[in-house]
Amino acid sequence: MTTAIQNWVEEIAALTQPDKIRWINGSEQDEMNQLLVTHGTFTQLNPEKRPNSFLARTNPADVARVEERTFICSEREQDAGPTNNWRAPAEMRTKLNSMFEGSMRGRTMYVIPFAMGPIGSDMTRYGVELTDSAYVVSSMMIMTRVSDKVLDEINNGADWVPAVHSVGVPLAPGEKDVPWPCAPEDVHVVQFPETKEIWSYGSGYGGNSLLGKKAMSLRIGSTMARDEGWLAEHMLLIRITAPTGKQYNVAAAFPSACGKTNLAMLKPSLPGYKVETIGDDITWIAPSKSGKLKAINPEFGLFGVAPGTGPDTNQHALDSMKENAVFTNVAMTDDGDVWWEGLGEAPDHLTDWLGQDWTPESETPAAHPNSRFCVPMSQAPTVSPDWESKEGFELDAILFGGRRATNVPLVTESRDWNHGVFMGATIASEQTAAAEGPVGQLRRDPFAMLPFCGYNMADYWNHWLELGGKLSNPPKIFQVNWFRKDENGKIMWPGFSENTRVIDWIISRLENEAKGEATPIGRIPATNELNIEGLGLDQPTMDKIMAVDSDSWLAEADMIESFFDGFGLALPKEMTRQLHWLRSQLELQKNNLVSS
Numbered sequence: 349m350t351t352a353i354q355n356w357v358e359e360i361a362a363l364t365q366p367d368k369i370r371w372i373n374g375s376e377q378d379e380m381n382q383l384l385v386t387h388g389t390f391t392q393l394n395p396e397k398r399p400n401s402f403l404a405r406t407n408p409a410d411v412a413r414v415e416e417r418t419f420i421c422s423e424r425e426q427d428a429g430p431t432n433n434w435r436a437p438a439e440m441r442t443k444l445n446s447m448f449e450g451s452m453r454g455r456t457m458y459v460i461p462f463a464m465g466p467i468g469s470d471m472t473r474y475g476v477e478l479t480d481s482a483y484v485v486s487s488m489m490i491m492t493r494v495s496d497k498v499l500d501e502i503n504n505g506a507d508w509v510p511a512v513h514s515v516g517v518p519l520a521p522g523e524k525d526v527p528w529p530c531a532p533e534d535v536h537v538v539q540f541p542e543t544k545e546i547w548s549y550g551s552g553y554g555g556n557s558l559l560g561k562k563a564m565s566l567r568i569g570s571t572m573a574r575d576e577g578w579l580a581e582h583m584l585l586i587r588i589t590a591p592t593g594k595q596y597n598v599a600a601a602f603p604s605a606c607g608k609t610n611l612a613m614l615k616p617s618l619p620g621y622k623v624e625t626i627g628d629d630i631t632w633i634a635p636s637k638s639g640k641l642k643a644i645n646p647e648f649g650l651f652g653v654a655p656g657t658g659p660d661t662n663q664h665a666l667d668s669m670k671e672n673a674v675f676t677n678v679a680m681t682d683d684g685d686v687w688w689e690g691l692g693e694a695p696d697h698l699t700d701w702l703g704q705d706w707t708p709e710s711e712t713p714a715a716h717p718n719s720r721f722c723v724p725m726s727q728a729p730t731v732s733p734d735w736e737s738k739e740g741f742e743l744d745a746i747l748f749g750g751r752r753a754t755n756v757p758l759v760t761e762s763r764d765w766n767h768g769v770f771m772g773a774t775i776a777s778e779q780t781a782a783a784e785g786p787v788g789q790l791r792r793d794p795f796a797m798l799p800f801c802g803y804n805m806a807d808y809w810n811h812w813l814e815l816g817g818k819l820s821n822p823p824k825i826f827q828v829n830w831f832r833k834d835e836n837g838k839i840m841w842p843g844f845s846e847n848t849r850v851i852d853w854i855i856s857r858l859e860n861e862a863k864g865e866a867t868p869i870g871r872i873p874a875t876n877e878l879n880i881e882g883l884g885l886d887q888p889t890m891d892k893i894m895a896v897d898s899d900s901w902l903a904e905a906d907m908i909e910s911f912f913d914g915f916g917l918a919l920p921k922e923m924t925r926q927l928h929w930l931r932s933q934l935e936l937q938k939n940n941l942v943s944s
């Protein structure tokens with residue numbers, strides 16, 4: 349055992365004062381699940397319907413990531429940038445010390461050694477999470493590779509990220525625990541980028557407590573990536589086989605709850621296509637020897653949004669959760685199975701996510717809008733046989749998307765890498781239930797990384813620009829939007845499986861077969877280039893789906909400018925240049941002059 353880890357465990361135990369310390373080696377899944385059932389945190393689902401699967405109901409105040417309580421504590425405020433909550437490290441340490449003092453009293457502190465990425469890959473990074481929550485132990489065993497081998501790697505000199513988590517509810521001797529202990533008033537999710545440390549307090553919800561995921565793989569990950577010359581991204585990763593037999597690796601960044609898992613498990617609607625899942629939420633990307641980018645999924649499981657996942661939207665996801673699944677805040681059927689909005693017709697009676705009776709007449713949803721399923725990646729029927737490849741997958745294309753009712757066409761190809769970075773930097777999306785805050789409001793979510801970038805977002809754009817400049821064969825970058833609405837508020841594009849048609853066009857651009865049509869915002873499919881056969885969409889609707897309206901885009905350019913202004917001098921000049929170019933092209937289009 350490494351002395352460094354041992355010393356750290358003892359130091360945190362001295363601070364948090366748990367009753368017991370338990371080292372986890374990856375073999376404890378069943379034991380933890382049974383413990384959680386006994387404790388009342390888990391309800392075992394009907395084994396005949398869903399073997400070895402469990403439902404957790406959280407405290408109703410602990411259901412999502414809490415962005416206003418997520419902190420980046422870099423030495424200099426400007427290194428956190430205007431999109432992060434910054435606190436001075438010393439001030440935060442004092443606060444954390446008093447919050448964590450005695451916070452594990454009456455509980456067991458679990459020591460979880462975990463790997464993000466296949467153990468032994470040069471792209472993999474290691475971490476150790478200390479937690480007083482058995483729910484976190486059970487979920488970390490699904491979401492990450494928990495193993496003694498991690499300690500061996502660390503013993504052999506690998507770097508590791510220390511992560512401390514407490515639900516923040518110490519127990520007095522003899523005090524009875526509640527099924528879902530948490531301290532919602534005091535939630536803190538804290539990252540120290542310079543020392544690569546994570547501290548999370550007060551929440552058991554996965555996005556705040558499974559520290560290998562957002563905290564390590566994205567917030568600390570992005571700072572490691574900046575320092576070491578790679579990219580840690582909020583992206584899905586898929587391998588597509590085209591009818592020609594040729595394979596393409598594609599990564600795509602969409603904000604939370606905007607369909608990454610659906611695209612990651614796409615059931616192609618066009619004959620001859622096949623999509624294999626490599627990852628659905630996080631992708632780590634590094635330059636390859638051949639001047640391309642190669643990518644891995646550092647995670648080991650899926651932690652997907654349940655509502656909206658149904659036979660028409662994502663049958664593959666449903667197939668992945670037939671057994672060995674942990675559900676959180678979904679509804680329960682009278683025969684002990686799960687249900688959520690979007691799964692099909694509602695049964696006459698359910699127990700809702702709050703544990704109350706529910707009928708189709710009820711006015712509240714049966715499942716919380718951010719309720720989740722958590723299953724091993726290997727259970728996805730679409731999982732690539734190579735998904736654990738240590739070498740990674742060379743990327744052919746990167747997609748950026750968001751949920752946009754207006755302005756943004758179905759698909760747009762960037763002119764080049766730098767323009768692609770501008771596209772990523774200017775993603776906006778209507779807010780969803782994955783984080784606290786008003787659902788539906790448009791917010792800029794650059795690279796879908798707004799809540800996940802561990803340093804100044806403007807420096808992050810610069811890192812992307814610099815990295816791209818070093819690649820001899822960078823992937824092509826596209827923007828997609830499945831969510832454009834007509835004047836009656838109806839989404840015009842059928843989406844889901846039919847997104848294969850967009851992929852089909854993207855591949856024909858990669859092969860230089862389709863020519864596309866240049867617009868001020870990039871290249872869109874020329875009329876007849878997108879295969880819409882059998883969709884029943886008429887040309888006027890397609891025109892609306894693809895339209896690039898000069899006036900609305902000039903207004904969008906103003907919005908982008910005020911967003912960029914917030915970054916002050918840190919904003920890369922290249923971003924301003926791209927914005928000028930966009931405006932000038934829009935003016936040309938508006939005046940009916942030729943655009944490039």
Ligand code: OXD
Binds near residue numbers: 555603605783
């Ligand atoms: C997630 C999120 O849970 O992005 O993946 O919030």
Ligand code: MN
Binds near residue numbers: 582629
């Ligand atoms: Mn996510």
